[in-house]
Amino acid sequence: MSLNVITANRLNDGVVIFLTGNGWSTDLQQAETAEGKEATAALLTRAEAEPGVAVGPYEIAVERIGEELRPLRYRERLRVSGPSVDYLKPQAA
Amino acid sequence: MYAYDAIDRELVETRVAEFREQVARRVSGELTEEQFRPLRLMNGLYLQLHAYMLRVAVPYGVLSSAQMRKLAHIARRYDRGYGHFTTRQNIQYNWPKLEETPDILAELAEVEMHAIQTSGNCIRNTTADQFAGAAADEVDDPRIWSEIIRQWSTFHPEFSFLPRKFKIAVTGAQKDRAAIKVHDIGIVIVRNDAGELGFQMWAGGGQGRTPMIAKLIRGFVAERDLLSYLEAMLRVYNRHGRRDNKYKARIKILVHELGADEYARQVEAEWARIREGVLSLPQAEIDRIRAAFDEPPFERFEGDSRAFHGKRFEDRGFQRWVRSNVKPHKKPGYAIANISLKPVGGIPGDATADQMDAVADFADRWSFGEVRVAHEQNLVLPHVRQDDLYGLWLALGAVDLDTPNIGLLGDIIACPGLDYCSLANARSIPLSQALSERFGDLDRLHDIGEISLNISGCINACGHHHVGNIGILGVDKKGEEFYQITLGGRADEDAAVGRIVGRAFDAHETVDAVETIVETYVAQRRDGERFIDTLERTGPAPFKEALYGAD
Ligand code: HEM
Ligand code: SF4
Numbered sequence: 001m002s003l004n005v006i007t008a009n010r011l012n013d014g015v016v017i018f019l020t021g022n023g024w025s026t027d028l029q030q031a032e033t034a035e036g037k038e039a040t041a042a043l044l045t046r047a048e049a050e051p052g053v054a055v056g057p058y059e060i061a062v063e064r065i066g067e068e069l070r071p072l073r074y075r076e077r078l079r080v081s082g083p084s085v086d087y088l089k090p091q092a093a
Numbered sequence: 094m095y096a097y098d099a100i101d102r103e104l105v106e107t108r109v110a111e112f113r114e115q116v117a118r119r120v121s122g123e124l125t126e127e128q129f130r131p132l133r134l135m136n137g138l139y140l141q142l143h144a145y146m147l148r149v150a151v152p153y154g155v156l157s158s159a160q161m162r163k164l165a166h167i168a169r170r171y172d173r174g175y176g177h178f179t180t181r182q183n184i185q186y187n188w189p190k191l192e193e194t195p196d197i198l199a200e201l202a203e204v205e206m207h208a209i210q211t212s213g214n215c216i217r218n219t220t221a222d223q224f225a226g227a228a229a230d231e232v233d234d235p236r237i238w239s240e241i242i243r244q245w246s247t248f249h250p251e252f253s254f255l256p257r258k259f260k261i262a263v264t265g266a267q268k269d270r271a272a273i274k275v276h277d278i279g280i281v282i283v284r285n286d287a288g289e290l291g292f293q294m295w296a297g298g299g300q301g302r303t304p305m306i307a308k309l310i311r312g313f314v315a316e317r318d319l320l321s322y323l324e325a326m327l328r329v330y331n332r333h334g335r336r337d338n339k340y341k342a343r344i345k346i347l348v349h350e351l352g353a354d355e356y357a358r359q360v361e362a363e364w365a366r367i368r369e370g371v372l373s374l375p376q377a378e379i380d381r382i383r384a385a386f387d388e389p390p391f392e393r394f395e396g397d398s399r400a401f402h403g404k405r406f407e408d409r410g411f412q413r414w415v416r417s418n419v420k421p422h423k424k425p426g427y428a429i430a431n432i433s434l435k436p437v438g439g440i441p442g443d444a445t446a447d448q449m450d451a452v453a454d455f456a457d458r459w460s461f462g463e464v465r466v467a468h469e470q471n472l473v474l475p476h477v478r479q480d481d482l483y484g485l486w487l488a489l490g491a492v493d494l495d496t497p498n499i500g501l502l503g504d505i506i507a508c509p510g511l512d513y514c515s516l517a518n519a520r521s522i523p524l525s526q527a528l529s530e531r532f533g534d535l536d537r538l539h540d541i542g543e544i545s546l547n548i549s550g551c552i553n554a555c556g557h558h559h560v561g562n563i564g565i566l567g568v569d570k571k572g573e574e575f576y577q578i579t580l581g582g583r584a585d586e587d588a589a590v591g592r593i594v595g596r597a598f599d600a601h602e603t604v605d606a607v608e609t610i611v612e613t614y615v616a617q618r619r620d621g622e623r624f625i626d627t628l629e630r631t632g633p634a635p636f637k638e639a640l641y642g643a644d
Contacts, residue, residue: 009140009144011119011120011191012120012190012191012192013144013145013188013190013191014140014141014143014144014145014191015143015144016142016143052122055126055140056126056140072572073572074511074569074572074573074574075142075511075517075569075572078142078511078512078520079142079143082143083143083512083513083522084512084520084522084523085440085512085522085523085526
């Protein structure tokens with residue numbers, strides 16, 4: 001059965017967050033996981049009850065590799081790790 | 094440059110105050126996200142993959158040095174020290190905080206800027222030729238007419254909720270540098286046989302899911318009729334545009350389904366009713382706005398500068414930059430200097446706050462305080478004395494803004510793609526960086542010659558991939574990034590949509606595939622033939638064969 005977590009963006013700065021057993025965290029590894037449709041739907045309902053913190057909560061599929069949670073989709077992996085480009089490197093010498 | 098009048102100023106300031114309150118109510122929980130979302134979008138604030146994104150309008154791509162300095166300040170104070178110039182001549186900030194956005198908008202208002210018309214189903218910020226008022230081949234200055242359109246379209250009550258967003262572009266020259274044929278409405282300033290100034294009106298172009306080239310709707314509209322004719326064009330669209338299906342809502346679908354003739358017929362009928370009404374432009378108003386774009390105090394020169402040509406002989410690096418980045422100016426002794434925001438391996442369109450400040454300084458020193466943003470994601474100093482070009486070039490070099498690749502393969506257009514954009518299927522930036530490095534040898538770049546390479550991270554085509562000579566579209570295959578290549582697109586006066594060459598490639602293969610395409614061209618080209626001309630002569634077959642083999 002597929003493993004899911006709930007993700008969203010933080011209201012104040014848009015940072016990617018995950019629903020934990022106790023509020024939200026920017027760390028995917030803290031996320032509460034749900035197996036199967038019903039458990040996932042219940043998590044999502046809980047997330048939606050807190051509109052003041054998180055914007056647009058939705059579920060994503062993850063896998064467990066050893067102890068680590070990892071999103072299945074590339075898009076979500078990028079959301080976890082941030083832009084893959086070295087945007088801060090000043091182009092000026 | 095055009096300066097706000099009291100009405101403009103009040104509109105913008107009122108909007109900032111209003112948004113400050115809306116943000117406060119959202120943060121306090123009084124407004125839900127569903128209620129707040131349309132309000133923030135009306136102020137150019139999107140929520141992207143990793144953060145908010147603020148899109149600031151640069152009307153028809155024109156910036157004063159003071160405005161550029163303000164953009165730099167915002168990048169430094171409220172963002173991460175850089176901004177991204179876009180194909181719509183806007184600038185985007187990738188990391189603003191929600192609660193600071195009203196402050197950013199207030200700071201922008203100080204220099205007569207805002208984020209209105211950068212989102213939503215309204216008439217978006219009108220774009221124009223970045224060489225406006227400077228180009229040697231110009232019939233008339235598109236800024237005048239873009240400004241008139243701006244005043245008419247901002248908060249136009251009837252067109253605030255169109256079936257879909259609406260984009261207008263204006264060119265004042267036959268050589269189209271504003272990609273007008275891939276806009277909802279494209280306007281070409283022309284003179285008729287009697288020598289009168291007027292407009293050719295095109296409609297129904299666009300990229301995205303169903304790319305289309307605009308059709309000619311009317312060959313000549315007189316100056317005073319510009320707004321009434323536009324109003325008629327928008328009305329017919331507003332009335333019949335598909336509101337039931339977002340993928341069919343753009344005017345390109347309407348013009349395609351009705352046929353250009355029938356659309357034109359309805360526009361003419363509507364126009365006949367409203368032509369003599371309030372939208373008929375008084376000459377005094379045209380004159381007032383024209384005066385705002387009066388020429389700067391150019392010096393008088395007889396022909397080209399000798400010293401400038403001397404420097405070109407002496408310094409090969411300078412000569413190379415002049416060849417690609419400097420364009421002819423309408424005044425003897427002057428030139429248009431293009432500043433590439435595409436350093437080898439860099440992020441197309443990104444500029445650091447320090448670079449923005451430097452460009453503002455250069456504009457003050459060498460270009461009457463004027464800067465332009467090009468839809469190819471570059472900057473322009475429109476009025477530089479030929480004698481000053483060498484000094485400018487050296488100064489640009491000191492801030493890594495002297496890459497001599499305008500119009501060449503390194504001048505890649507790329508949207509933010511999956512590194513930022515929540516709609517993306519694949520990344521655009523790292524691929525553009527890899528390609529830029531692969532073609533990093535400047536001698537080779539100049540030998541390959543004029544060629545456009547455009548990359549979008551999804552079918553929305555923000556990176557104009559449909560109209561790149563080589564277009565690259567990011568696609569998602571089972572969660573992995575792949576890239577579809579098209580050939581033969583062009584965004585000039587002979588605009589065309591590129592055709593898919595074959596199966597998509599992964600990122601590494603894509604870099605090699607572009608190399609293969611370029612080599613095939615170099616092997617096939619005849620004297621002086623540009624990539625696009627060779628491709629049009631040979632057709633895609635040799636390219637397909639080189640990419641995929643003979644079968
Ligand atoms: C917040 C990020 C962005 C979002 C959500 C977004 C959304 C979209 C969407 C949905 C379309 C499709 C329009 C259609 O098919 O009717 C589109 C098209 C387009 N966007 Fe973006 N875009 C974003 C960023 C950009 C950027 C960074 C640029 C400039 C570099 C840009 C310029 C364009 C252009 C030129 C088109 C061409 C399609 C057309 O209207 O004909 N967009 N965008
Ligand atoms: S083309 Fe797609 S990926 Fe690129 S900016 Fe536009 S919506 Fe985002």
